[in-house]
Amino acid sequence: MAQGSRQIQSQAQQQVQTLSPQQILVVKLLELPAVELEDRIHAELLENPALEEGKEENTADEYADSDTTEDGMNSDANDYDSLSDYLTEDDIPDYKLQENNRSKDEQAEDIPFSDSTSFYEILKEQLRERNLTEHQCDLVEYLIGSLDDDGLLRKSLESICDELAIYAGIESTEEELEEALCILQDFDPAGIGARSLQECLLIQICRKKDEEKKPNPILELEERIIRECYEEFTRKHWEKIIKKLDIDEETFQEALNEITKLNPRPGASLGEAIGRNLQQIVPDFIVETYDDGTINISLNNRNVPELRMSRDFTEMVEEHTKNRANQSKESKEAMMFL
Template sequence: MAQSSRQVQTQAQQQIQTLSPQQILVVKLLELPAVELEDRVRAELLENPALEEGKEESAGDEYTDATDTEPNSEDGGDTNYDSLSDYLNEDDIPDYKLQENNRSRGEQAEEIPFSDTTSFYETLKEQLGERNLSERQRELAEYLIGSLDDDGLLRKSLDSISDELAIYVGIDATIGELEEALKTIQDFDPAGLGARNLQECLLIQIRRKIEQQPSSPLLHTEEAIITECYEEFTRKHWDKIQQKLGLEEEPFRQAINEICKLNPRPGASLGETIGRNMQQIVPDFIVDTYDDGTINLTLNNRNVPELRMSRDFTEMVEEHTRNKANQSKESKEAMMFLKQKMDAAQGFIDAVKQRQNTLITTMQAIIDLQRPFFLEGDESLLRPMILKDVAERTGLDLSTISRVSNSKYVQTNFGIYSLKYFFNDGYVNEEGEETSVREIRRLLKECIDNENKKKPYTDDELTEMLKEKGYPIARRTVAKYRQQMNIPVARLRR
């Protein structure tokens, strides 16, 4: 006889933390950099009619609480509207756009210009327009330009491109015609564009230099290395190359060093290949350092519109409130719509204000912790700092500090830096002093730069050298720092 199974139901208490819609909005705004915040604010202005752009001198004289002048409605208790004092006060026109504390009145903050550069394709088409070509040659060259990858190289074969032109464009182009069009592109700047592989890319750059200095033996040596010994070059078999070409030690080393300076990705310097315009990095903060040691912090909000509650909306709410006793069902629904929009508008204004306050608080803490750098601009003065240090100083959550530092930039007297640049691990040396990992990397690079290139230091030897300087670091840590600086192992540095 089969036994029936019983399901046992149990109860358990569980704590779940959920974010309110307002908190979610604050988090989303906090993650946005300056340019994206401007777009988000303008989108909200379009979506919510209760918001409008502008700033008024005062709000107290303009508005009164309509519920103070009208008796309570005996409406049977259907809908009990909140007092308009929640909206019609001095907070209607927020001051979230923080102003400089130390900037004198009338002094304008420096305008941050936008750099609207031409795209990858537009740059090449401009150069194409300077050439005396037939309409057919121009069409073929434009199609080849559109076939280049992000590095400015042509990875497709000319046979494939010929087939594509016949199928999709209706042009029957021979391989010879495409070769001529490709030669035109390979003559564009920067040198190396239109190459079909890395070898051709390097040769184009070397031969461009030979045209300018035809009598240079060093350039002809570089051409011979890439032309005759390319495979050995990619494998770093320097002895084989030197023996095959019969080169002396010093000229050979000079040629290799010059080849390593060539650009394997010539298209990268022209920006995006997908036709979008690029914009210069727009800093979210501006930090001015003065000779007397004063550091002034401001937010770069010059393009972010100020927000206030719409006067038309508040007047409509006042009108509905005064006539509450005689409202129809449609009027009550309209009132609910107005109230929802005003709630959303006030919530958005508060969220923007909270974002600005959080950003200022976090950046000020970073300045306080890295004050020597902001005064001098010397990277070696950066002290070890992690997210927890800023969180403890500001009283904010670690996740909040992480969101603030992500995709944000600060303009200083010494250049524009990502906020992540100021965060780095620390190390305590034998004397008990805390040192930035950047300082250890600097010492490591200094040791490698000064090594004998015929007998470069191994990781074990570098470990011993750092230990002698007071940094007893493990060999695997030295290897990690070396890799982070894109420095190859000893046998590849010969």
């Protein structure tokens, strides 16, 4: 015997929210950049006969009679009510759009914005560009975090070894840390990771020598002054340096001028160049929220014209609305077009 089939009918309730055409239009307009919005409005002014450029003239005496409907209500406040017999429910938005295409005091607002990035983050970015082992990366990153604001390493490698073991759970030797420090000292700007001012200046001089790739007597002299006569250099005993290195005063002065161009605080200079980037941002919209939950969006653009409904258009709508009881099919179609 063939087995029969059974159909079961069930009923389910599902809630679906739909957006009206005007709501969709508002969303699309909000997505446009200010320049494209301005072009869109100017194009709409040319294409749409119901729109005109300028402010509403609600206070004009000549329009006093036409601004009221049969019920004595203001027609601007009932734009959609007068069309209720012609439009479907989805065509009538459940909110009124507030036109506000000028910011307060007719002045476009500027918002200062500081993009602050510490030199520690800049150094970590350079670290990620290096092809290092995971252990080396951990050591260099810890050294970066141990630098002072000048970009110098004031701690001894021995104490950093102890800190790594206690606080980070990383076992390392001083030789491994020395190797990691050499990697850090190769970062930009030159002088980062130096353990003293003398080492900071020497790193910068050696970097300049490597970049020139040819013998330079002045650079050689700079290195000798910092390496062999550093104490005399800090005390400004120029005569002792000249005598000790057996050089003439003119050559020494030329080398001294180049040394004074070196940066004793590479970390601070990196912060000034990259970490204090102040920009002026001009927003397209100003969004204001109120305690009652309402939100007001105003344009922050002086080039967007104010819009008003064409007086001829509104008068034709009012005329059709008054006589809608005895309207023909053609009149109703004309009303829909309006």
